[in-house]
Amino acid sequence: MNNKNESVLIIGAGLCGSLLALRLAQRGYKVAVYESRPDLRKVAISAGRSINLALSDRGLKALRLCGVEEKARKICIPMKGRLMHDALGNTFASNYSGREGEFINSISRGDLNALLLNEAEKHKNVTIHFNQKCKKVDIENNIAFFIDEETNEEFSVTFDVIFGTDGAGSVLRKSYISERKFLFSYSQNYLNHGYKELEIPGDKNRNHQISKEYLHIWPRGDFMLIALPNMDGSFTVTLFLSYDEGEFNFNNLTSEETITKFFEQEFPDALALIPNIKEEFLNNPTGPLGTVKCAPWCYKNTLLLGDAAHAIVPFYGQGMNASFEDVFVLDEILNQGFEDWNSVFKAYQKARKKDTDAIADLAIDNFYEMRDHVANPLFKEKRKIEMDLEKHFPNQYFSKYSLVTFNEHIGYEEAMKKGRAQDKALLNLIADDTVQTHENMTKEELKTILELVIDQTNEILAKDSVAGLKI
Ligand SMILES: Cc1cc2nc3c(=O)[nH]c(=O)nc-3n(C[C@H](O)[C@H](O)[C@H](O)COP(=O)(O)OP(=O)(O)OC[C@H]3O[C@@H](n4cnc5c(N)ncnc54)[C@H](O)[C@@H]3O)c2cc1C
Known part of the structure; x- marks a missing residue:
């Protein structure tokens, strides 16, 4: 383990591989x-x-470990909350946290990846080879087979240790399946929705046309549009829509007329800001959205990391953050003095898997929350109370969103358990009128709510732990 002359192969120089x-x-x-x-x-x-992507505390923690947090922050645009756009063109804001200084960051995937590649290449002990596609891995003998995408030349390389950071379609993961050396469990679940990216350009002075302080959402029940700001004044807009269900879907939005009709009917305010809607809609690809879970993540001296081990849907903005956190957790395990790589990998999986399973499930929950619940009056009231609680009791109340996004010192699983119980408690208290709110809640009134929520949350957690439920 301490033999630094061992050769390490990383397949995939995306966000996780380069970090x-x-x-x-x-x-x-x-x-x-x-x-x-x-x-x-x-x-x-x-x-x-x-x-572009939302970078938040768990990702920043890993960037900090590697000494690149400040450089990344320079290319970030902070987003303090969601700005919802209803069908009539009205907007309302919902901050991510009631505490000061808690926000997420819009960052360009390409710029962040380039930053990480530059930093990695500063080290003499790193070489990066592009246009080299891995075709399979002999996991018994640590041999990886490649094809040079420019010359079509095929070759193989042997390494002491192999990491697969080659994303959701991982070749290392496929080799685990095809080589049949061990019992490998694998599931891949697609949503019926796909996504397509469009653009709101900056104005003629390269300024943003809508507020860059927010992640914008146009929730419409079965589908939604979101927009994240870019440094050049533009917004990247993403439409999440079913492939084949509903009046409008990706399969039937194939002509300029239907595309225009759909946007005029559902997103007239956004349509006014996307000048090239028809070309972009017809030319930009539609991507699938899926969750990959598998186990074990390792065999002998090989390990899956990032999306290769746990691809998730993007609705919590945590896929990259989780992949960066993988590097952080692996680093902690490397500090524990194991004798060999396989022991490191097993300890890493034991420490990490429950958390990536949790964020996969939370991300699916958030799909429904974002496209539907955010506009629901009960949900809005709950968010308002949560903002007030976080503002007045910053050390005592953390919403589920805050636990997942801003509390990087606890795992996703703990955040999920506590957050879900708390949500249940607060929604029940609002729904049965135990808790009523008004415009100017006093600290005393909020304290009563806080105590009720804490009591009920603990009760739910206790009951579920007796029943052995995950909540
Ligand atoms: C629409 C959308 C929005 C998202 N938004 C967010 C967000 O806001 N916040 C967030 O945290 N996450 C977000 N994510 C998730 C995030 O993109 C992924 O979790 C992240 O990219 C995972 O990084 P990775 O390095 O593991 O995989 P990837 O980024 O997929 O990188 C894999 C790399 O491996 C290379 N590769 C693949 N196959 C091979 C091969 N055979 N040989 C050699 N190289 C190979 C690829 O070219 C690529 O460079 C989003 C995802 C989607 C789809």
């Missing part, structure tokens, strides 16, 4: 990274998926 390369290089290992696509710092390639 992992940086960290392992900092720890002194000899690292080679093989990436199937061209170098995104030299060739303009479509990232293939979301152009």
